[in-house]
Amino acid sequence: MDCSICLKTVYFVEKVEANGRPYHKSCFKCTESGCRLTLANFHYCEGRLFCPKHVPKLQAIVRLGIIQEAA
Ligand SMILES: [Zn+2]
Numbered sequence: 001m002d003c004s005i006c007l008k009t010v011y012f013v014e015k016v017e018a019n020g021r022p023y024h025k026s027c028f029k030c031t032e033s034g035c036r037l038t039l040a041n042f043h044y045c046e047g048r049l050f051c052p053k054h055v056p057k058l059q060a061i062v063r064l065g066i067i068q069e070a071a
Pocket residue numbers: 003004005006007008023024026027
C-alpha cells in the first residue's frame with residue numbers, strides 16, 4: 001500500500017492506518033504546522049490531516065451561519 005501523503009510504499013512497521021488509509025508514522029501529522037497526531041485526535045479534511053487546533057472550521061461556521069474567528 002502507498003502512503004496517502006507522500007505516495008511511497010508503507011511497510012508494516014511504519015504504518016499508521018487512519019480513516020481507512022495507510023500513512024507513514026512520519027507523514028501522519030498536521031498539514032498546517034506538523035503537529036504530532038494520534039489516532040484519537042486527528043481530523044481528516046479534503047485529503048489532508050489536521051490536529052484539533054488547526055482543522056479548518058469553515059464547514060462548521062457555514063452550517064451555524066455564524067462568522068467567528070477560530071481560536
Ligand atoms: Zn508517507
